[in-house]
Amino acid sequence: MSDTTLPFLPFARPDIGDAEIAAVTEALRSGWVTTGPKARAFEQAFTDYLGGNGLQSIAVNSATAGLHLALEALGIGPGDEVIAPTLTFTATVEVVRYLGADPVLVDVDPVTLNIDPEAIRAAITPRTKAIMPVHYGGLACDMDAILAIAREHGLKVVEDAAHALPTTWKGRLVGQLDSDVTVFSFYANKTITTGEGGMAVTRDPKLAERMRVMRLHGMSRDAFDRFTSKTPAWYYEVVAPGFKYNLTDTAAALGLVQLQRLPQFLERRQHLAARYHAQLAGLPLVLPADAPAGDVHAWHLYVVRLALGARLGRDAVIQALSDRGIGTSVHYVPLHRHPYWRDRYGLVPARFPQADAAYQAMLSLPLFTAMTDADQDRVITALHELLG
Numbered sequence: 001m002s003d004t005t006l007p008f009l010p011f012a013r014p015d016i017g018d019a020e021i022a023a024v025t026e027a028l029r030s031g032w033v034t035t036g037p038k039a040r041a042f043e044q045a046f047t048d049y050l051g052g053n054g055l056q057s058i059a060v061n062s063a064t065a066g067l068h069l070a071l072e073a074l075g076i077g078p079g080d081e082v083i084a085p086t087l088t089f090t091a092t093v094e095v096v097r098y099l100g101a102d103p104v105l106v107d108v109d110p111v112t113l114n115i116d117p118e119a120i121r122a123a124i125t126p127r128t129k130a131i132m133p134v135h136y137g138g139l140a141c142d143m144d145a146i147l148a149i150a151r152e153h154g155l156k157v158v159e160d161a162a163h164a165l166p167t168t169w170k171g172r173l174v175g176q177l178d179s180d181v182t183v184f185s186f187y188a189n190k191t192i193t194t195g196e197g198g199m200a201v202t203r204d205p206k207l208a209e210r211m212r213v214m215r216l217h218g219m220s221r222d223a224f225d226r227f228t229s230k231t232p233a234w235y236y237e238v239v240a241p242g243f244k245y246n247l248t249d250t251a252a253a254l255g256l257v258q259l260q261r262l263p264q265f266l267e268r269r270q271h272l273a274a275r276y277h278a279q280l281a282g283l284p285l286v287l288p289a290d291a292p293a294g295d296v297h298a299w300h301l302y303v304v305r306l307a308l309g310a311r312l313g314r315d316a317v318i319q320a321l322s323d324r325g326i327g328t329s330v331h332y333v334p335l336h337r338h339p340y341w342r343d344r345y346g347l348v349p350a351r352f353p354q355a356d357a358a359y360q361a362m363l364s365l366p367l368f369t370a371m372t373d374a375d376q377d378r379v380i381t382a383l384h385e386l387l388g
Helices: 018-030 036-051 063-073 093-098 115-125 143-153 206-215 223-228 249-279 314-323 339-345 353-360 373-387
Strands: 056-060 083-086 103-105 128-131 154-161 180-183 198-202 303-306 361-364
Touching: 018 180, 018 249, 036 056, 036 198, 036 249, 036 339, 056 063, 063 093, 063 154, 063 180, 063 198, 063 206, 083 093, 093 103, 103 115, 103 339, 115 143, 180 223, 198 361, 249 373, 303 353, 314 361, 314 373, 353 361
Parallel strands: 083 103, 083 128, 128 154, 154 180
Antiparallel strands: 056 198, 180 198, 303 361
16 A cells, blocks of 8 residues: 555646746836736747747637637637547637537547547538537647548637647648647646646637637737827727636746746656656556657656556545545546537437547546655556556
8 A cells, every 4th residue: 555644646736946936026027917028028938939830829818718819719619519529628628618609529439539520520510610629638649630521611620729739730830720729738737837828729810810809808909008108098998898808917927937947848748748658558558658769858747547457446546545645637528418509419429439448448647747756656657456
């Protein structure tokens, strides 16, 4: 048995150091606490990180906000359908309902747990307007297949890249691909964090402008412009009924430092994932798929599935790990099992056999950059005790 006198090991914990604390303190002392120069600098740094090449980055207060802005800018509205995987967090598709449109949920690939391109193709109707792939756990979807389907049917593509910084597909960073908008998350447990926050990225200047206007009440000038411009600061025009989705400078200051640390964060996540891969290989577990050769898995999550014949079920393993002071999670209860989506669209598990089977066997193991090898050894030892 593991030593229960050890401190509780959480499933995730943000990696915040003195540099982040100093940057946020500097932002607070500057007098700019809402959207201002730090938010602008963060947008530019993010664009630069992705390689520029015509990209524009729009900082927002959550990835949910970014997804909403993206679909709104693309003109998604009542009567439209947007295809998305059932194995995702509800934020991916709740934004479709914000606009009065309908999400169409489809199954996932049994190996990658990413959206199945053939399921996308089968779900297209005359009402379909967009596809929302989710790069599950930090592993890129088959974007060649998805973009080909979109071109064939004249559909928009909005990538939910909440898990996918710095994931690559065919050697290109997610965010550089040929979709319409890509949206990243900086929530507390993501690969970089601003506490709450996100970034929408696009090459289309019209989409970028619409998202910027709608990000702050539909005003023709944002707060930073109004308070730094030499023209009268009080004047602005409301050109649309917008939202309140801007990122604060205090959050952006944190993000700027975290972005600088991203290469080290990735290296640590890759190290931890490789150790799990090596040391869990003999157990009755289905380990997560790695990225294809030459590509990068961001390793936001490390999701294992109990194999057939394992002596304990998923829930029992979660409880036994908790008893040993080890936190886990489940990503995700598929949307077709949640009352709102199930009842509104008459969804049944039989329509999603891969996602449903994966859900019943899966758990997410602790993986975060401040986690030590000794922390990880506790998890590995406990799993060998329980399943070996």
